[in-house]
Amino acid sequence: MAAEALRLAAAVLLLLCGTLSFPLGPETNPATTCGYESCHATKANMLNVHLVPHTHDDVGWLKTVDQYYYGDRNDIQHAGVQYILDSVVDQLLKNPDRRFIYVETAFFYRWWKRQSPSMQQTVRQLVDEGRLEFVNGGWCMSDEATTHYSAVIDQMTMGLRFLNETFGACGRPRVAWHIDPFGHAREHASMFAQMGYDGFFFGRLDYQDRTHRMVQLEQELLWRASDSLPPPTADLFTGILPNGYNPPEGFCWDQSCDDPPIRDDPDLEDYNVNDVVSRFLGIAKAQATVYKTNHIIxxxxxxxxxxxxxxxxxxxxxxxxxxxxxxxxGSKVNVLYSTPSCYLQELHRANLTWALKTDDFFPYADSDHDFWTGYFTSRPALKRYERISNSNLQTCNQLEVLAGPASRTGPFGEGESQTMKKAMAVAQHHDAVSGTEKQHVANDYARRLANGWQRCQVLVSNSLAALSASSAKRIYCDNLNISVCPLTESSRKFAVTVYNPLARPVSWAVRLPVNGSAYAVSDAKGAAVDCQVVPVSAATRGVRRNRGFAVNELVFQVQAPPLGYSTYSVSLLQNGPPPASMKPRHPAAIQNEYLRVTFDPDTGLLSSLANLETKQSIKLTQNFYWYNASDGNNTESNQPSGAYIFRPNSSTPFIISQTAKTETVQTSVVQEVRQWFSPWVSQVVRLYAGSRALELEWTVGPLPIDDSLGKEVITRLDTSIQTAEVFYTDSNGREVLRRKKDFRPTWTLKQSEPIAGNYYPINSRAFIKDDADQLTVVTDRSQGGGSIHNGSLEIMLHRRLLYDDVRGVAEPLNETSHIFPDGLVVRGRLLLSLERPPVAADTHRLIAQEMVLQPLLTFTDGDLNPNTRLEFSGLQAALPPAVHLLTLTQWDQDLVLLRLEHQFQSWESKVSSQPVTVSLQKLFSTMEVVGVSEMNLSANQWKDEMRRFAWAPQTDETPVLKTFQDISPWEVTLRPMEIRTFLLRVVLR
Structure with a gap:
């Protein structure tokens, strides 16, 4: 035992000594005065006005990322980021008092790579002296409503890593800076706190909320962003900027502005210094009346x-x-060049107590009828593609680690994950996945994701070749959701490899387009698998158009091991049974061993849902409706619906059809009720054998506009659950927040839009409940929704609008493509589960996790090589249900970044909300962990070196962070909602 302990201690020391300089970047000059030490002196007995020179550079919006960087297409918008950075550096060198902050690492990275060594050294000096300061530091400034926390963490890590490696400690931002996102999520604040930020500033909040906070002097507050993590782990000081992120009126001196310059020659007739100074003093003193200290920004x-x-x-x-x-x-106003961190330092020095906030900043409205809740659903196809891309990226990252160097150079060529990482990082921007960009920019985001996935496919193929000992060519079918896969449509014999990116085994239903009528399927052990052939639906034939020609789908269940794959062999049978037939009638019910679903015999609509395990049943009807989008032509307001804003003309939506034409397919593997509501709305109600969730696969579009009406299509679930106008949504896929109709927890709402003003972002799930029943809906992408009526939950699926909403994008949200010139068709899935409220989280969190990180299918044609390894797991054993392997990615040569998270809130489950201990040394099957060091969430600081400002809330409590000691460096304990990040030194077995 003593020898083993010595070996482990030596391994830890090796890791710490061998890699300490890596995550912290290059050595910093001891004489540097960056960060808080670089701040200009202030004056205690005066009003100190902190001027923060900055630029807000969207990583795509009206122009593509490339067009913005190079200054191309200035006919759309005059903007060239490379010239901004050139000009700012030049001007900073002319006066050491000047300051500038920069935010978007995606742009700075590109600029930096094109600079000469001498210019790079000059910029390093500016950073070391605190004259050029990075804030936020992520690859982009992410959206907060429609992003998933895993993708946000990834893009922040990418940007912050570049800054660390390039500038060392002086490149590390102290302040999070989200000046433009359209509402703010609690989970983002929690993540920023765990990334080590001292504070957070933003520009947008609801106009009523701002008015209330100005009166109460609460525009600066303490945000307690988790109800599970012990304070102050997720506490974040938050400041609301006075002018959004613009200068005070009359004080914009950019080439894009029209305000007069300061004319300070007293011999000139238009000398205006006195006027400028007088107006400035008036603005500064007025601003000071709505903030608490003698410092304003x-x-x-x-x-x-x-x-x-x-x-x-x-x-x-x-x-x-x-x-x-x-x-x-005698003036008591002192003006200085400053940065957000210097301003924050002065607020901290004030040693005040601050208002405490525990909810979030959604929804956001900037006027009575202008709720920015439409973008929760805008561009639903792009939102789904981004979510699939995130799942594919995690698979790519994991296999790069598990297969080692063979993943990057193998039989299929040079593979790499960096292109996909950058594409996903850009897609998190608040005008990307949000859906608030121009159409050509949305196309560019999708192109980048597709290009990244092509490069990752090579890496995945190389990895699977190394792990399976087979270099057979692998085929990827990215259009399985519309029943398109040329290989399976034409081949008589093929294999399906199912890779599971979750750290626990999963059961997954595979549906493959085929033209045969009967097949045999066998698993990795050669055992026969129950499979059924069902006809392709008319809706699927309509949406795929001429991209595929399969007449049937082969359906079977697969079992995939944790962080691993299983291979299934499929063979066409010559004389097998015929495919399942469709019965054109209203079914009475479909059921499996867990759920029973009934249908109204007259309408063909859902009528009830029962959980057979818990013996509970609820009335449940579901249908499709559309809101008539406002064109701005009414007496209350001229605000139309658009990419950002949801504004229906009426609180009562139009029902698409009172009844549904139905067809029924019932087999031992799957039971389906195919519903047709109109030429542009259809649905499959689907129940797989062994599933605890009911699937609703909806297909919506093209939305008709020949009546000159924009349409916002919803599905609504009406139940017998007594909700008292309360429902629950997730925040960025993590913690759950309570929502109440026409109510805000921290201020009194004057409701002016009864529908749009009650919509919230649903990133992965929402639920309604009473004392007896909880109905959870898991979504396959970010969407907007609300509970407008007691016992009801509605989710917006698709939008097609005919007017711009005058928020800058300057075009209506009217999506078409070369495949759908008559309007975009969108297909998606909702999963419904019915549980008892105290234990419902044990089901819906795991279902949502499987929706976010779904198995990846690859195909090989013909017979498998007899030496092929048909099954593999990258783990020695599955992780407990409460633990999720969030990140496994190559960091550098023999270094791997690992994140483990406890995925339950402290109050959610008697069983799953308990602490869980994981052994890092007993984790992986393909590599040995020989060293470990813990980092902060964004992996740009050692965990034990992370220090943050302490802030006092206006409460009687004095939060004290409880410290917990792991059993050993190798045995780590996770507590509810805790994410722990480790840099591992590994050796391949």
């Missing part, structure tokens, strides 16, 4: 500004000079 910049930074800095220099000159005459 002013954002001096806006969208893509500082392309000619000389204009800004020359006038800011003069403003500081002339305002401060009045101090000699």
């Amino acid at each position: 002013m954002t001096m910049g806006s969208d893509f500004q500082y392309e000619n930074a000389n204009l800004w800095y020359k006038n800011l220099d003069k403003l500081i000079l002339y305002v401060n000159a009045l101090q000699a005459n």
Whole structure:
């Protein structure tokens, strides 16, 4: 035992000593004065006005990422990021007092790679001296409503890693900066706190909320962003900026602005220094009345500004000079160049207590009838593609680690994951997955994801070849959701390899397009698998158009091991049974061993849902409706619905059909009721054998607009559950928040839009419940929804609008493509589960997890090589249900980044909400862990070196963080909602 302990201790020491400089970047000059030490002095007896020069550079919006960087297509918008950075650096060098902050690492990375060594050294000096400061530091400034937490963590890690490796400690941002996202999620605040940020600033919040906070002096607050993590783990100081992120009115000196410059020659007739100073002092003093300290912040910049930074800095220099000159005459206003972190430091030094907030900042409205809740659903096809891409990326990352160097160079060529990582990071931008970009930009985001996946496919193929000892060519079928796969449609014999990216075994229903009528399927052990052939539905034939020609689908259940694959062999039978037939009638019910679903015999609609295990049953009807989108032509407001804003013309939606035409397919593997509501709305109600969830596969589109009406299509579930106008949604796929109709927890709401004002983002699931029953709906992408009526839950599926909503995108949300020139068709899935409220989380969290990280199917044609390894798991044993392997990715040569998370909240489950201990050394099957060190969530600081400002809430409690000691460096314990990040040194077995 002593020898073993010594070996382990040596391994830990090796890791710490061997890699300490890697995540922290290059050695920093001991004489550097970056960060808080670089701040200009303030004056205690004065109002200190912190001027923050900045630019807000969207990583795609009206133009593509490339067009914005190079300054192309200025006919759309004048913006060129490369020129902004060139100009700012030049101007910072001319005056050491000047400051500038930069946010979007995706752009800075591109600029940096094109600079000469001498320019790079110059910029390093500016960073070391705190004159150029990075804030936020992620690859982009992510959306907060429609992003999944796993993708947000990844994109933040990518950006922050580059800054660390390039600039060392001086490149590490101290402040999170989300000045443009359209509402703010609690989970984002929790993540930022766990990433080590001292504070968070944003620009947008509901106009009523802002008014309330201005009166109460609560525009700066303490956000307690988790009800499970012990304070202050997820506590984050949060500041609301006074002008969104723009300069005060009359003080914009960019080339894009029309405000007059400071004309300070007293011999000139239009000398205006006195006027400028007087107006500035008035604005500063007025702003100070709605904030708590003698420090205020002013954002001096806006969208893509500082392309000619000389204009800004020359006038800011003069403003500081002339305002401060009045101090000699008794003025109590002191103006200085500053940064958000310097401002934050002064607020911390004030040693005040701050209002406490525990909910989130959704929904966001900027006027009575202008709720930004439409983008929760805008561009639903792109939202789904982003979610699938995230799942594919995690598979790519995992296999790169599990297969080692063979994954990158193998029989299928050079594979790499970096292109996909960058594409996914860009897709998290608040005008990307949000759906609030121009159509050509949305196309560019999708193109980037597709290009990244092509490169990852090579890596995945190489990895599976190495792990299976077979170099047979692998085929990927990315259109299985519309029953398209050329290989399975034509081959008489093929194999399906099912890779499971979850750290626990899963059972998954596979549906493959085929043209035969009977098949035999065998698993990795050669055992026969029950399979059935069912006809392809008319709706699927309609949506796939001429991209595939299969007449049937082969359906069977697969079992995939944790973090591993299983291979199934499929053979066409010559004289097998005929395919299952469709019966054109209204079914009475479908059921399996867990659920029973009944249908109304007159309408063909759902009528009830029963859980046979718990012996509970609820009335449940489901149908499709559409809201008539406002065109802005009414007496209350001229605001139309658009990419951002949801504004129906009426609170009562139009029902698409009172009845559904139905066909029924019933087999031993799957039971389906295929419903047809109109030429543009259909659905399959589907129940697989062994499933605890009912699947609703909806197909919507093209939305008709020949009546000149924009349409916002919803599905609504009406139940017998007594909800008291309360429902629950997830926050970025993690913690669950309570929502109540026409209510905000921290201020009194004056409701002006009874539908749009009650919509919230649903990232992965929502539920309604009473004391006896809980109905959970798991979504396959981010969508908007609400509970407008007691016992009801509605989810918006698709939007097609005819007017721009005047929020900048300057085109209506009217999606078409070369495949769908008459309007986009969108297909998706909802999974419904019925449980008792105290234990429902044990089911719906795992179902949602499987929806987010779904198995990846690859295909090989013909017979398998007899030496092929047909089954593999990257883990020695499955992780407990409460533990999710969030991240497994190659960091550097023999270093691997691992994140483990406890995926239950502290109150959710008597069983699953308990602490769980995991052995890191007993985790993997293909590699030995010989060293470990823990990092913060974003992997840019060692965990034990992370220090954050402490803030006091306006409560009687004094939160004290409980510290827990692991059994050993190898035995780590996870508590509810805890994510732990480890850098591992590994050796392949």
